[in-house]
Structure formats: structure tokens, C-alpha cells
Amino acid sequence: MTAQSIDGNALAQQLREGMKAQVERLAAAGCRPGLAVLLVGEDPASQVYVRNKVKACESVGMHSLLERLPATLGEAELLARIDQLNADPAVHGILVQLPLPRHLDADLVIERIAPEKDVDGFHVASAGALMVGRPGFKPCTPYGCMKMLESIGCNPRGKHAVVIGRSNIVGKPMALLLLQASATVTICHSATPNLAEICRQADILVAAVGRPRFVSADMVKPGAVVLDVGINRLADGKLCGDVDFDAVREVAGWITPVPGGVGPMTITMLLQNTLESAERSASALPPPARI
Numbered sequence: 001m002t003a004q005s006i007d008g009n010a011l012a013q014q015l016r017e018g019m020k021a022q023v024e025r026l027a028a029a030g031c032r033p034g035l036a037v038l039l040v041g042e043d044p045a046s047q048v049y050v051r052n053k054v055k056a057c058e059s060v061g062m063h064s065l066l067e068r069l070p071a072t073l074g075e076a077e078l079l080a081r082i083d084q085l086n087a088d089p090a091v092h093g094i095l096v097q098l099p100l101p102r103h104l105d106a107d108l109v110i111e112r113i114a115p116e117k118d119v120d121g122f123h124v125a126s127a128g129a130l131m132v133g134r135p136g137f138k139p140c141t142p143y144g145c146m147k148m149l150e151s152i153g154c155n156p157r158g159k160h161a162v163v164i165g166r167s168n169i170v171g172k173p174m175a176l177l178l179l180q181a182s183a184t185v186t187i188c189h190s191a192t193p194n195l196a197e198i199c200r201q202a203d204i205l206v207a208a209v210g211r212p213r214f215v216s217a218d219m220v221k222p223g224a225v226v227l228d229v230g231i232n233r234l235a236d237g238k239l240c241g242d243v244d245f246d247a248v249r250e251v252a253g254w255i256t257p258v259p260g261g262v263g264p265m266t267i268t269m270l271l272q273n274t275l276e277s278a279e280r281s282a283s284a285l286p287p288p289a290r291i
């Protein structure tokens with residue numbers, strides 16, 4: 001069997017097309033969705049990421065504000081700037097690009113963002129809301145993975161989903177979203193014995209390990225849906241995922257490529273969260289959970 005590839009670029013494009021009309025409808029009602037992106041310092045990878053986020057906003061007609069702040073910025077100044085953005089009615093989403101310079105406490109900074117503007121879904125209030133099934137922002141990468149499953153008609157209900165990785169940004173929220181969709185969920189990590197055996201039981205396998213080609217063909221159940229969240233740079237400069245794509249595609253039913261799989265969906269779901277935030281602020285919808 002050769003797996004069908006899930007084209008993240010095509011799905012992202014389709015979803016972004018659908019957002020344009022919603023953005024214009026909100027703009028006509030006086031509420032153009034707006035995203036503020038704060039970049040502290042000059043990390044080269046972060047510069048590329050934030051530029052792509054701002055470009056994506058523009059591509060669907062959203063307002064964006066990119067603030068480049070010096071690496072020497074004090075914590076009090078950064079917190080004060082977040083306070084201003086929290087109070088700015090033209091800003092519906094605030095994203096502080098990570099990693100932050102070492103002298104800044106990322107938890108403190110992220111938790112200063114008003115939960116109703118936490119479009120990354122990283123705030124503890126967003127994580128708590130997801131945990132208990134209350135309205136809140138879902139972290140963009142797992143949210144994108146759920147959209148990919150929906151796009152191929154894969155309903156997780158009653159399926160065994162195995163997530164490899166337990167990060168706060170991908171593994172844990174991914175497991176919660178799959179659980180919310182009534183899958184039976186197993187989370188595996190670096191201390192899991194019999195990892196291959198557990199993975200082989202998965203109808204849905206999500207790899208978020210950060211190790212190139214970690215998932216081999218013998219770890220995959222024939223016909224399984226394999227979502228590859230990894231983006232690893234090889235010595236030759238090429239990108240590859242956490243899944244051995246060429247080998248696993250001969251076993252799986254569906255597989256996401258790298259690049260062009262989950263990656264483009266992450267930014268798309270950031271736009272979706274910003275749109276949802278603007279919609280909430282323009283209507284009488286209650287804000288997400290606060291702590």
C-alpha cells in the first residue's frame with residue numbers, strides 16, 4: 001500500500017481563502033482582525049517565522065503589527081508593552097515569539113498576555129480551558145493537525161491515537177484534542193518502554209519528537225494516519241520530519257510530508273485564532289476562561 005499524502009499547503013490555502021470573506025465582514029462592521037507580533041532580539045530563525053506570520057496576516061486582509069525589540073529590553077518594559085496591547089481594541093491577538101533572550105522569564109511574559117488575546121494558546125488559562133473543555137484558544141500546531149484529520153474524513157472517535165512527545169506546545173494539547181474527539185489516547189515519550197509496539201497499535205500516529213526520521217516503517221500499523229510535526233534540518237541543509245517518509249508511506253494509509261504538511265497549517269490556525277478572537281470581540285460571545 002502506498003499512503004495518500006495530506007497536502008498541508010493546499011489545505012492551508014483553502015482555509016485562508018475561506019477566511020478572507022469573514023475578515024472583510026468583520027472589517028465592514030468596524031473590527032478588522034489584528035495581530036501584534038513581538039520579536040525580542042535577533043534570532044535568525046525567529047526573524048523568518050515572524051515575517052511569515054505577518055505576511056500570512058496580510059494575505060487574508062488582517063491587520064498586523066510587527067514590533068522588533070532589542071535583545072537588551074528589560075522585563076518591565078516588555079510587560080508594559082504587553083499591557084498596552086492588551087488594552088488596544090485594534091489588537092485581537094498578541095504573540096510573543098519564543099525563545100526569548102535568557103534574562104526574560106517566558107512564563108511570566110506569556111501569562112501577561114490577556115487570555116482573550118492569547119492566539120498562540122500558550123497561556124496557562126488557555127491550557128486549563130483546553131484541559132476542562134471550556135472555550136479558549138487551542139495551540140496552533142495541534143489545532144492544525146485536527147483540521148488535517150477532518151480534511152481526510154478521519155473521525156478520531158473510537159480510534160487509538162498515539163502521540164509521541166509530551167511538550168506543552170504540541171504533545172499534551174494534541175492528546176487533549178484527540179481525547180475531546182473521543183479517541184483512546186496514549187502519550188509516549190523518551191522514557192516509554194516498548195515504544196515501537198505501542199506505535200504499531202495506533203490508528204492515528206502523531207510524531208512530535210524532534211528527531212529526524214525517528215518513526216520507521218515497522219512502528220506503523222498498515223493503513224494508519226501518520227501526522228509528522230517534526231521539522232529537522234539535516235547536515236546537507238535539507239528539511240526532514242520525525243517520520244521516515246519514504247519507508248512509512250509504503251505502510252500507512254495517509255501521511256503528511258515535511259515540508260508542506262503540518263507546517264503551513266500552524267500559521268493558518270494562528271490566523272483562525274485571531275479571527276475567532278476578533279469575532280468574539282465584535283459580538284457578545286463570552287471571552288475565554290480567565291484565571
Ligand code: GUN
Nearest residue numbers: 049095096097098099120
Ligand atoms: N517559536 C517557535 N514556534 C513558535 C510559536 O508557534 N509561537 C511562538 N510564540 N513562538 C514560537
